[in-house]
Amino acid sequence: MAYGGATLGPAAAAGNSPAMKQVKLDKESELRIEVNVNSSLRLRLLSGTAEIFGTEMPPENWLIFPPRMKFAIFTWYGATIEMQDNTETDYVADETPMISYVNVHAVLEGRRKRAKASAGDADASQGPRVIVVGPTDSGKSTLSRMLLSWAAKQGWKPTFVDLDIGQGSITLPGCIAATPIEMPIDPVEGIPLEMPLVYFFGHNTPTVNADLYRVLVKELAQILERQFSVNAESRAAGMVINTMGFIDGLGYDLLLHAIDTFQATVVLVLGQDKLCSMLKDALKQKQNVDVVKLQKSGGVVSRNSKFRAIARNQRIREYFYGLSNDLSPHSSIANFSDLAIYRIGGGPQAPASALPIGAQPVADPMRLVPVNINRDLLNLVLAVSFAKEQDQILSSNIAGFIWITDIDIPRKKITYLAPSAGELPSKFLLMGSLTWIET
Numbered sequence: 001m002a003y004g005g006a007t008l009g010p011a012a013a014a015g016n017s018p019a020m021k022q023v024k025l026d027k028e029s030e031l032r033i034e035v036n037v038n039s040s041l042r043l044r045l046l047s048g049t050a051e052i053f054g055t056e057m058p059p060e061n062w063l064i065f066p067p068r069m070k071f072a073i074f075t076w077y078g079a080t081i082e083m084q085d086n087t088e089t090d091y092v093a094d095e096t097p098m099i100s101y102v103n104v105h106a107v108l109e110g111r112r113k114r115a116k117a118s119a120g121d122a123d124a125s126q127g128p129r130v131i132v133v134g135p136t137d138s139g140k141s142t143l144s145r146m147l148l149s150w151a152a153k154q155g156w157k158p159t160f161v162d163l164d165i166g167q168g169s170i171t172l173p174g175c176i177a178a179t180p181i182e183m184p185i186d187p188v189e190g191i192p193l194e195m196p197l198v199y200f201f202g203h204n205t206p207t208v209n210a211d212l213y214r215v216l217v218k219e220l221a222q223i224l225e226r227q228f229s230v231n232a233e234s235r236a237a238g239m240v241i242n243t244m245g246f247i248d249g250l251g252y253d254l255l256l257h258a259i260d261t262f263q264a265t266v267v268l269v270l271g272q273d274k275l276c277s278m279l280k281d282a283l284k285q286k287q288n289v290d291v292v293k294l295q296k297s298g299g300v301v302s303r304n305s306k307f308r309a310i311a312r313n314q315r316i317r318e319y320f321y322g323l324s325n326d327l328s329p330h331s332s333i334a335n336f337s338d339l340a341i342y343r344i345g346g347g348p349q350a351p352a353s354a355l356p357i358g359a360q361p362v363a364d365p366m367r368l369v370p371v372n373i374n375r376d377l378l379n380l381v382l383a384v385s386f387a388k389e390q391d392q393i394l395s396s397n398i399a400g401f402i403w404i405t406d407i408d409i410p411r412k413k414i415t416y417l418a419p420s421a422g423e424l425p426s427k428f429l430l431m432g433s434l435t436w437i438e439t
């Protein structure tokens with residue numbers, strides 16, 4: 001966790017720092033906090049027990065929350081919090097849906113135990129495959145996180161699958177990804193960026209190329225299926241799948257596609273009756289799928305597009321520099337000829353009727369299009385494919401990202417920032433519309 005360290009007691013936090021205050025929480029209540037946009041927030045658990053989105057707070061250690069973060073400290077039995085008095089907002093709420101959420105966890109826990117006890121039986125040894133769906137800002141990511149942290153606390157290693165290309169809680173926006181959760185998720189630092197399984201879509205909305213999105217979801221599901229077939233422990237722990245808030249039209253089709261592709265067994269619907277009833281209807285033939293409606297927490301904060309853009313930018317900075325500037329990315333120069341950059345899909349579309357019989361339309365969404373290196377690539381974030389050959393690019397996951405910082409046309413040189421020094425794992429790079437401007 002992002003501990004402030006033992007020296008940062010109230011005395012050290014005094015000086016020019018904001019005044020401190022204590023907040024007493026009754027049992028089953030939560031302290032909802034929005035950190036100031038310009039300054040971080042220091043707080044600690046003084047007495048009792050409390051958790052932040054499913055992860056227990058350490059007693060007495062100071063925690064530092066970055067600007068703009070929104071979160072809640074929930075207590076089952078009562079707690080006292082000591083904190084700086086400089087938040088954007090903070091208030092205590094005693095009405096929360098936490099009991100219903102922890103009841104879901106208890107049901108999942110039972111299913112994991114049954115799966116573990118059925119090792120060897122192909123079907124019964126599969127633990128719950130939970131998918132969390134709902135409109136934008138309904139608390140999907142938060143609920144996913146709580147379910148994962150509670151499971152990890154019990155010693156399971158559930159797989160977290162993030163299908164939300166808008167924000168990226170496992171890796172950068174524009175990607176879908178999966179990673180095992182081995183410990184309750186750190187409330188400040190989030191999920192460690194350790195070798196997740198990542199596929200690059202390249203854009204933060206699926207409408208740009210829905211076919212590609214579907215193909216990548218399928219690739220990811222297939223790899224996980226293979227991993228589960230040889231790993232009884234993660235098979236029994238199951239998965240928690242987080243989705244996008246896009247639930248109408250194409251968004252709804254993509255939800256059904258994800259439920260089907262990952263063979264979800266539990267669909268948790270947050271905060272929308274209509275979506276819940278549509279899904280119940282669509283899935284009524286599938287006897288092993290439970291569709292469960294859950295109340296949205298009154299604490300969930302709506303975030304506008306500007307906030308989301310800032311959060312995406314912040315996420316990219318964090319990838320290269322670390323949450324507290326603790327990483328040292330490396331700038332490298334390559335010849336144009338050393339790199340092969342592609343984008344997927346696109347090209348001018350000819351009407352199908354105008355094409356010779358059997359010909360592919362030019363705008364084939366899965367077409368691999370070589371990209372000419374020019375100044376337009378400046379500030380783009382490119383994904384480094386694990387592909388060894390060009391024909392593997394579409395089905396390959398990615399090793400990481402680089403950020404283009406300079407293009408020298410006369411000398412045919414490209415300067416980029418990478419998380420570490422040394423040669424890139426592959427010369428095949430993927431481009432989408434993901435950009436970053438260092439602020």
Ligand SMILES: Nc1ncnc2c1ncn2[C@@H]1O[C@H](COP(=O)(O)OP(=O)(O)OP(=O)(O)O)[C@@H](O)[C@H]1O
Nearest residue numbers: 070071072136137138139140141142245299300301
């Ligand atoms: N009980 C709570 N108290 C305070 N803040 C909360 C609470 N629950 C969630 N939040 C905050 O509200 C914001 C939105 O929640 P969350 O990200 O879970 O919603 P979402 O449905 O995943 O949104 P999106 O559709 O954008 O993916 C987040 O910043 C989250 O930390």
Ligand SMILES: [Mg+2]
Nearest residue numbers: 140141142164
């Ligand atoms: Mg979310």
